[in-house]
Amino acid sequence: MPSEVALLESRTLRADHAGRVDVLEKVRALRLLPDGLHVTTEGVAEYFAVHKDAVHSVVRRHREELIANGMTTLTGDELRIDDVVKTTTSSGSPAESYPQGRSHLRVFTRRAVLNIAMLLRDSEVARCVRTYLLDTEEAPRTVIASDPRYDGLEHRVTDLEGSMARIGPALQELGPVLRRMSMRLESLDLRMETMDRRLEAVDVRLDGVDRRLDATNRVVGAMSVRLTDLSEDVADIQRRLPRPPDPRRRRRR
Template sequence: MPSEIALLESRALRADHLGRLDVLEKVKALQLLPDGLHVTTEGVAQYFGVHKEAVHSLVRRHRDELTSSGMVTLSGSDLRGPDVVKTTTSSEGAGESYPQRRRHQRLFTRRAMLNIAMLLRDSDVARCVRTYLLDTEELRQGQVADPRFDGLDRRVTNLESSMAQVGPALQELGPVLQRMSLRLETIDHRLDSMDRRFDGIDRRLDITQQVIGAMSVRLTDVVEDVADIKRQLHLKAPRQRRRKR
């Protein structure tokens, strides 16, 4: 049975326990980002009750191991996603704070956080996680091995590994969805503008039809008046001829 010191010193032993993600929630509640997959550096520091510089230091010493466990570093256009967190800094001499975007941001999956728990020495929460891991491992080894549970454990581990890859994909998809949303809003505005124009055209057509109807009535009256004048002239013509005779 490995000891806590062995777990701190051996990457291979830590890799054997990376599938036990349930331990994190059993020791302390996690505060995940809206994507439900990642935790920021501040969230990791808060979970383990340490300063975030301790997390930065741990990342510098074990970057490759944590990256293989699902840690990602976002920069550039990746920071435009909906789940990227803004930080607040103070303006020099003004004593006021205002939000600024980070130049880069590091995100951790549950698997990466469990990896940190097996590396972080000066944290009571990390020690509790390691103790829980070792105790449950001892219980499992004391029980009769069941191949059905071994297969299930492998499936859960594979599923968790797949979930760790979903986060970066969602981060890449975020800006695309945002651009599509803006385009759809632009199309909606244009359609509304066209509807208003069509309404104006309909009103003008109604007015034109009313004018045409009025002109038709007037033309009918004029035609009738002309017909009356012709009849009157036709009746007067014989009388004038008789008078001339």
């Protein structure tokens, strides 16, 4: 069984254990953000019962490794995913708002938190995680080695753990992509609702135009009827008026 010191010093050994994120919850409750995937720097510091400067120190020394295990920095639209998310302290009192008042925010996946547990030296909680991680790894292998019925099963379990370790980061990386897609779909829904309202307003205006056209047609029809009646009255009056004498008849006389 590898020692705790070997785990602290060897990145390869830490990578072999990176998929065992279930150990975190067995040691202590991890306070996740409402997306169920990420923890803030303050949340990581609270979990390991250290000052957040200790977390910053680990990040500075092992940034590349932590990024590979899911640490990321949210900026821009990603910070507007949920304007009401708040972190809390261990006493349950509200801490600073997330993400209000920030231009960026560093967050960690469970895998990245486990990575910090394998790097953070001055934390009793981190030591418990490392001890539990190494002890739970050794116990089932001892049983397998002592029982001939499980010949070859150790290799299968190792392969399965490796597969789970590869699947875990893929699912964690998929989370932000799904959130961005959800944001875009929500934005598209808002645009569609705005377009629907505009189309409804256009329909109302067209209905008003149709009513005005109908009224105009009725007025024009009535005027046409009146003009027809007036033409008939003028023709009748002309027929009733006496005809003027013919000047040619006067000359003949």
